[in-house]
Amino acid sequence: MSHLLELNDVSVIFKGKTDGVKHTIPAMVDVNLKFNQGEIVALVGESGCGKTTLGKVLTGLQKPTIGELFYKGKNVWSMNKSEFAEYRSSVQLVQQDSYAALNPAKTIYQSLSAPILQNKIVRGKKATHEKVCELLRIVELTPPEQFLEKYPHQLSGGQRQRVLMARAISLNPKLVVADEPVSMVDVSLRLSILNLMEKLNKEMGIAFIYITHDLATARYIAKNGRLAVMYLGKIVELGSVRNVLAAPRHPYLQALLTAVPVPDPKMAKGKRELPLKSLEMPSISNPPSGCAFNPRCPYADETCVLVEPRLRFHGDDLVACHHAERIPEWKLVTLAK
Numbered sequence: 001m002s003h004l005l006e007l008n009d010v011s012v013i014f015k016g017k018t019d020g021v022k023h024t025i026p027a028m029v030d031v032n033l034k035f036n037q038g039e040i041v042a043l044v045g046e047s048g049c050g051k052t053t054l055g056k057v058l059t060g061l062q063k064p065t066i067g068e069l070f071y072k073g074k075n076v077w078s079m080n081k082s083e084f085a086e087y088r089s090s091v092q093l094v095q096q097d098s099y100a101a102l103n104p105a106k107t108i109y110q111s112l113s114a115p116i117l118q119n120k121i122v123r124g125k126k127a128t129h130e131k132v133c134e135l136l137r138i139v140e141l142t143p144p145e146q147f148l149e150k151y152p153h154q155l156s157g158g159q160r161q162r163v164l165m166a167r168a169i170s171l172n173p174k175l176v177v178a179d180e181p182v183s184m185v186d187v188s189l190r191l192s193i194l195n196l197m198e199k200l201n202k203e204m205g206i207a208f209i210y211i212t213h214d215l216a217t218a219r220y221i222a223k224n225g226r227l228a229v230m231y232l233g234k235i236v237e238l239g240s241v242r243n244v245l246a247a248p249r250h251p252y253l254q255a256l257l258t259a260v261p262v263p264d265p266k267m268a269k270g271k272r273e274l275p276l277k278s279l280e281m282p283s284i285s286n287p288p289s290g291c292a293f294n295p296r297c298p299y300a301d302e303t304c305v306l307v308e309p310r311l312r313f314h315g316d317d318l319v320a321c322h323h324a325e326r327i328p329e330w331k332l333v334t335l336a337k
């Protein structure tokens with residue numbers, strides 16, 4: 001059976017200009033990923049590594065420069081009009097900035113009713129009103145009547161993010177790509193938004209791809225799902241969250257985990273820092289040769305400088321490191337619970 005969504009050797013190369021000199025920006029390089037119905041996958045990486053570009057490719061907002069995107073086994077970019085329309089409504093994007101994503105001149109009712117009318121999810125005034133109220137109830141904005149006539153600026157960041165979630169699920173999608181959905185939400189409200197995504201996943205069977213730079217929330221939402229780690233446009237580790245965080249193999253992921261603060265001093269005592277050779281992130285427009293992590297990696301040797309590692313199986317998971325077998329196991333003490 002075909003996967004819900006599949007990236008096949010996808011690269012996205014932008015054109016850039018610095019001080020009048022043209023250059024290329026390989027925002028995504030040879031990415032192969034498959035997503036199943038109803039699963040949760042967290043995609044983690046530092047700022048500028050290509051996460052948003054990947055999210056845009058998945059939702060059809062960015063055409064791959066090279067490679068293919070398949071939805072239910074069909075090549076998205078050679079679909080006919082009606083197939084493409086079905087794919088676009090089945091794969092939705094929720095963006096980080098809820099204020100920018102909502103039209104400030106439209107009420108919540110107007111913003112939520114437009115796509116369901118356009119896509120003929122319901123017909124008539126009464127059914128539309130009922131559907132919008134139902135959506136607001138699902139995302140826990142209750143009583144819905146209190147929100148219908150409000151404008152985006154009258155809501156809090158967390159409430160706006162819930163409205164975006166309501167809009168994303170209004171077309172009965174199979175998958176929602178949530179790009180940093182909580183990074184602009186008050187810290188105290190973040191968990192409740194993540195819990196909402198979990199609820200939508202469990203109760204409605206919607207698959208989620210959660211894009212973030214924050215490993216702690218990635219682990220929280222995808223505890224029974226998978227984790228993909230991205231570095232300078234490439235996937236460097238991929239596997240179940242349980243395996244990958246309990247025994248991270250890629251030195252980059254080990255370093256990322258080192259950076260997570262430990263609240264309990266007893267646990268912090270056992271925590272080992274990974275001594276990186278450099279703290280500087282190389283430029284994505286001029287990535288190092290061989291393994292892109294080699295200038296920072298304490299285990300790098302000549303092979304790492306010369307030969308690019310392929311993503312390959314290590315146990316049940318995938319890792320792009322020549323030395324995955326020989327680098328010391330790094331015991332996770334920070335997020336293990």
Ligand SMILES: Nc1ncnc2c1ncn2[C@@H]1O[C@H](COP(=O)(O)OP(=O)(O)OP(=O)(O)O)[C@@H](O)[C@H]1O
Pocket residue numbers: 014015016025027045046047048049050051052053054213284
């Ligand atoms: N339309 C574009 N044109 C040119 N360069 C782009 C474009 N979109 C993204 N880039 C560049 O591609 C690289 C990857 O960007 P992307 O937004 O995908 O990263 P990110 O991991 O999501 O970062 P952040 O977490 O900061 O949003 C960056 O160097 C960015 O400047």
